[in-house]
Amino acid sequence: MDLTGEETAMSVAKDERGRSWGRRAVVAAAVVLSSVVVVPRAAATSSSLSEFRPCEPNPAAWCATLSVPERWDAAATTGMVHLNVVKRAATGPGGATKGVLLADAGGPRGGSAGALRGSWYEQFTKRVRDAFDIVAIDERESGIVCQxxxxxxxxxxxxxxxxxxxxxxxxxxxxxxxRPAALKTIDSLDRARDLDALRRGLGVDAVGFFGVSYGTVTGQALAELFPGTIRAMVLDSPQYPRLSxxxxxxxxxxxxxxxxxxxxxxxxxxxxxxxxxxxxxxxxxxxxxxxxxxxxxxxxxxxxxxxxxxxxxxxxxxxxxxxxxxxxxxxxxxxxxxxxxxxxxxxxxxxxxxxxxxxDVANRLxxxxxxxxxxxxxxxxxxxxxxxxxxxxxxxxxxxxxxxxxxxxxxxxxxxxxxxxxxxxxxxxPLPFPVAVPLLVTSMRYDSVTPWTWARRLASDASAPLITYDGFGHGAYDATIWYEPGRHCVAHPVEGFLLDGVEPADTRCQGATAVPGS
Incomplete structure (x- = not known):
């Protein structure tokens, strides 16, 4: 087996989509920084986004606060939740030429902003970092305490x-x-409403979305509630919440x-x-x-x-x-x-x-x-x-x-x-995934957290292309994966989809841990 990264990736096209959804990819990324703060109900319950300022101690990232209702279904009678927001500004010479990319790092742990502020940002490939302002929010589950x-x-x-x-x-x-008891009913629909409030606060009509692992549940909720606001959505290693x-x-x-x-x-x-x-x-x-x-x-x-x-x-x-x-x-x-x-x-x-x-078996702890x-x-x-x-x-x-x-x-x-x-x-x-939302699904072939069958089912439901990385792992789109042929094989169609609206064919990317005949 070649472990030097010199072997070319095997890409097998299963159809001839190659279509473009014909709209400029705009990327809005929401990133979590710290704990959510819940405060008593204010006179106004509409959402608001504060001004971005350099983060401390990392001025390369920009921080703000998004204020949203504690309960979206009872906005007039509940308090407000203040969610930390992180933005990584586009690094290309022309700035954010492709707009805003909302990002959800998964978990769920309420840490997407902190992740984006830190090393998770390096997992986005250079073309994506150059073209998009990547933004993420501190998911609202961070503001709840449960024993x-x-x-x-x-x-x-x-x-x-x-x-x-x-x-x-x-x-x-x-x-x-x-506690607080008002947040006990939170689900990914609430997270999606928070993201759409962020989109409005950013002043853009449409965004791109990238979610990995549990972040794909939020992405599917966002597509269900606000399909007309999504220019392109990439769901990597997806969960499948439509099953019993x-x-x-x-x-x-x-x-x-x-x-x-x-x-x-x-x-x-x-x-x-x-x-x-x-x-x-x-x-x-x-x-x-x-x-x-x-x-x-x-x-x-x-x-x-x-x-x-x-x-x-x-x-x-x-x-x-x-x-x-x-x-x-x-x-x-x-x-x-x-x-x-x-x-x-x-x-x-x-x-x-x-x-x-x-x-004798030891006592259980x-x-x-x-x-x-x-x-x-x-x-x-x-x-x-x-x-x-x-x-x-x-x-x-x-x-x-x-x-x-x-x-x-x-x-x-x-x-x-x-x-x-x-x-x-x-x-x-959840309702069926809206086919009007431009979707690209990516997945590792062998992933015990989000099985490949879930990725296949989601792609089939949405009539979306599926990029499969033939190997073991969790998260197929990742600029830090060591095996260059497999990494590039996934990154290229993801970049083309997000930046240029080019819908790829179903593709299999040969990894270093590929299993013969899989």
Missing amino acids: GPQLSAALPLAPEVGTFDALVADNVRYAASC TQDYLVTAAAGAEDVARGFAGWCAAHQDDQPEQGSCRSLARVIGTGRVTAERVVVHLRRLLTLAEAGVLVDDRGGTVTADALSAAFFGLLHPQDLPFHLGERADALAGLRARQRE VAEPESDTQTLLRCNDFYDRSVTTYGQWLSLWHRGRAVAPTVRTSSWHWTWMRACVGTDLGRWR
Whole structure:
């Protein structure tokens, strides 16, 4: 395998779109700086944007404050929320020739402005930084304080009838703890309304939008509410909020299984490589003699899961490896993106696992209470209250296992979604993506946080092109990805779409960690 970056990226055009939506791409970026401040209701509840001033201690960024109603559906009777805004002015000689690009870094954690003020800005390619003022706001969930759920992250992934009632009670306690109570119902529709208020404050009729990961949920809400204000939208590694809670978790489990199988395919293809190149040699030797196929790797991984579920799997230091830890292992393949050596390290770790006699399992640790508003937003965006009983939750677990026999479930999605069970959270039911909004979808091929199937489904729904980076990671458009051919293969159509309105064909970009036949 060539790791020098000299290999050319493979781009496979699946259709002949190549169309232009014929409008100048304008980019407006909203970036978060610090905590949201909630103040008592003022006489005027309309939104307003303060004057931009150089940020401290980074004068290369510009800071302002956006004031919006605490509750958009009750603007006349609630207070105001003051959101920090960050702008990175266009660096080209002509200034912001393409306008404003609104940006959402995902999370959700309420930190897009701080991210843009810092290193996230470097992930935008030079052509985009030259042509656009990139702006982002401090998402409103930063202004809420909730005493986080303690049991959801502490309990084993597999449902237990003896702990279900305690789990529900803890979830209800969590939802009731959020302050101010007026912000308890926040969802991505509220975030989208904040972004549109920012657009109005910037004095532009239309903007571009770039969102990655959870920021794609906000982008889809923005398209639903304000389709006529978007000149071009790029959604990278998208979430798919149109699924029911049950289908969301089942497809997430299938996505995690896809990543595990992708890893098996990569291992089979690189069992003879040198360790310094990113090799699966150590794991192939443990699996046995003869040529190791992808299917043999999968069989070995499932054997490890069986040992872990029996409580007899240990690592090379003798520490017990639980089934939950094994299920979560493939989330570690996300960063850094498309790095063969990182996959090789994971193969080495798996090669060190072995069986031992069962020993007493240590007492479970319950998480200390801490502030958590991510769960609140996720529940309001994705929880449809269709799973409320232990029987329903157990049935959903078995559905996930049926499509993910190697990893059982997507541990990340399962853990945060079960923190919603039993609460009164959840209200947004998104409409189909408006086909009138110019959309480009990008995705890594193997991504356990936002499965490739979600990107494919969103692109299909919106009749939008899909750029797939064939490799492991989270976030396909990123100027800091080390592998130059893959990086440029994604960046070129994104730049053409945002700057010039050129809609590319569906494209596959060869990465350094591409899996043969994927």
